[in-house]
Amino acid sequence: MSARNRVVVDEREKPSGVPLLLKELGMMVDFRLLEVGDYIVPGYAVERKEVGDFLKSLYSHRIFDQAYRLREVYENPVLVVEGDVAQIINHGIKPQALWGALTTLTFDHGLKVFFTPDQTQTANLIYTLRRKKPHLLKGPVVKRTRKVEVLETTQLQLVSFLPGIGLKLADRMLTKFQTVRTVFSASAAELSTVRGVGKVTANRIVKILDTPYRPFLKRPRQLKLDENNS
Amino acid sequence: MSARNRVVVDEREKPSGVPLLLKELGMMVDFRLLEVGDYIVPGYAVERKEVGDFLKSLYSHRIFDQAYRLREVYENPVLVVEGDVAQIINHGIKPQALWGALTTLTFDHGLKVFFTPDQTQTANLIYTLRRKKPHLLKGPVVKRTRKVEVLETTQLQLVSFLPGIGLKLADRMLTKFQTVRTVFSASAAELSTVRGVGKVTANRIVKILDTPYRPFLKRPRQLKLDENNS
DNA sequence: ATAGCCGGGTGGTGA
DNA sequence: TCACCACCCGGCTAT
Numbered sequence: 182m183s184a185r186n187r188v189v190v191d192e193r194e195k196p197s198g199v200p201l202l203l204k205e206l207g208m209m210v211d212f213r214l215l216e217v218g219d220y221i222v223p224g225y226a227v228e229r230k231e232v233g234d235f236l237k238s239l240y241s242h243r244i245f246d247q248a249y250r251l252r253e254v255y256e257n258p259v260l261v262v263e264g265d266v267a268q269i270i271n272h273g274i275k276p277q278a279l280w281g282a283l284t285t286l287t288f289d290h291g292l293k294v295f296f297t298p299d300q301t302q303t304a305n306l307i308y309t310l311r312r313k314k315p316h317l318l319k320g321p322v323v324k325r326t327r328k329v330e331v332l333e334t335t336q337l338q339l340v341s342f343l344p345g346i347g348l349k350l351a352d353r354m355l356t357k358f359q360t361v362r363t364v365f366s367a368s369a370a371e372l373s374t375v376r377g378v379g380k381v382t383a384n385r386i387v388k389i390l391d392t393p394y395r396p397f398l399k400r401p402r403q404l405k406l407d408e409n410n411s
Numbered sequence: 412m413s414a415r416n417r418v419v420v421d422e423r424e425k426p427s428g429v430p431l432l433l434k435e436l437g438m439m440v441d442f443r444l445l446e447v448g449d450y451i452v453p454g455y456a457v458e459r460k461e462v463g464d465f466l467k468s469l470y471s472h473r474i475f476d477q478a479y480r481l482r483e484v485y486e487n488p489v490l491v492v493e494g495d496v497a498q499i500i501n502h503g504i505k506p507q508a509l510w511g512a513l514t515t516l517t518f519d520h521g522l523k524v525f526f527t528p529d530q531t532q533t534a535n536l537i538y539t540l541r542r543k544k545p546h547l548l549k550g551p552v553v554k555r556t557r558k559v560e561v562l563e564t565t566q567l568q569l570v571s572f573l574p575g576i577g578l579k580l581a582d583r584m585l586t587k588f589q590t591v592r593t594v595f596s597a598s599a600a601e602l603s604t605v606r607g608v609g610k611v612t613a614n615r616i617v618k619i620l621d622t623p624y625r626p627f628l629k630r631p632r633q634l635k636l637d638e639n640n641s
Numbered sequence: 642a643t644a645g646c647c648g649g650g651t652g653g654t655g656a
Numbered sequence: 657t658c659a660c661c662a663c664c665c666g667g668c669t670a671t
Contacts, residue, residue, distance in 0.1 A: 240671080267529075273671050274642095274643095274671050275670090277538070278671070280532075280536045283525065287523050288487065293517050293518070296526040298496050302500065302506060306510045308510075309511050310510075335619055338572065339619070345650075345651095345666085350664070355624035362621055365596070378650095381650060388562075391592055643671090644669100646670105647667090651665105652663090654659100654660085656658085656659085
């Protein structure tokens with residue numbers, strides 16, 4: 182039996198029944214306590230979620246943290262959503278929220294998402310994955326999207342990060358001041374010449390700009406005293 | 412209605428009902444005779460297949476040719492399989508053949524595969540796709556900021572929004588320059604005095620700061636022509 | 642993730 | 657000057 186037939190499984194996945202099915206398919210199942218991911222086969226890491234859990238982790242934003250960590254550690258992160266897709270819709274979620282989540286997971290996080298109807302098919306999917314060479318075929322299709330040409334968006338997002346400034350106002354400010362630098366050099370009076378920006382907002386912005394920074398990031402060297410624990 | 416809300420649809424997709432649903436969602440549908448793909452929305456090309464057709468094109472290997480051509484022409488090829496997945500399994504196909512095909516399409520052909528239960532959800536998916544813009548991820552999701560330390564975190568997040576600057580570097584920059592304003596007033600030379608910031612990063616930052624803004628937000632008055640049509 | 646609601650800032654108009 | 661109002665922002669909630 183080759184190493185290809187091995188799969189490392191997170192212990193908490195035991196009750197799901199999937200590991201048993203994998204054994205029946207002839208794989209060697211190796212239980213561990215995994216920090217990230219549920220199933221590891223050479224080259225691939227699989228996170229399995231039943232539809233209910235998927236929704237939960239969507240509502241709590243947890244799914245995106247998990248996706249991030251998965252992507253950081255493994256080169257081919259896979260998300261398996263197990264159960265009836267239609268059931269997710271009927272659950273009452275706004276469809277646009279569902280598809281929005283799925284598309285950002287696939288396009289922005291580089292996650293490959295599969296839907297399986299039940300545990301048996303989840304096992305089949307993992308089993309099939311095992312025999313795929315992690316990389317093959319002529320051109321490496323996975324093109325790391327280089328971060329060029331997003332200039333305007335970055336400028337806009339930067340400015341719209343100021344308190345009281347959204348996309349609309351950021352656009353107006355940049356149109357008026359031309360560059361990001363001039364926006365961030367402006368005085369409160371100058372800022373409030375922009376339509377939609379009044380004294381209050383302008384002063385809030387200036388406060389952010391001119392208040393001396395008080396480092397609050399943990400430095401490795403420094404011993405940190407307990408400040409607000411009981 | 413802006414160009415973002417446009418979708419080019421292959422004429423043969425008309426009877427599927429999806430184009431009508433897209434219209435109801437407020438999109439402008441533009442029928443053409445497409446050589447490859449069924450739905451084109453800025454940046455994405457969608458091939459839609461009902462489960463039956465998917466099986467057929469799987470048996471005949473046609474699906475791989477289509478996937479290849481789709482990938483050749485568009486940067487973000489999407490395959491939508493519409494209908495009940497479980498039905499495919501029950502149809503008698505060997506599960507391994509199904510998952511093998513899907514994984515090959517995903518990993519080797521770089522195709523993004525989505526499963527939708529019906530036409531309505533297919534429409535929702537395409538609709539959601541329309542507004543996605545390639546934005547880059549800096550790291551784990553930004554934690555919700557508590558009201559208290561809002562000032563420092565805002566300063567930090569502002570600076571860390573600069574290209575190549577994460578939380579750690581932002582902290583160093585602010586510690587060195589004291590205020591946000593001075594950071595955003597600094598020259599490339601001054602910026603690169605910060606440890607971890609080199610010439611390249613410094614220049615990228617300066618570019619963001621000093622490049623005159625080209626408004627790209629939709630103005631209500633302005634008529635905008637379709638951007639990626641031939 | 643997305644949509645919707647609501648409270649509050651902003652600036653313009655008309656009384 | 658003041659009061660009303662349309663617009664924009666951002667925070668919260670439900671799905």
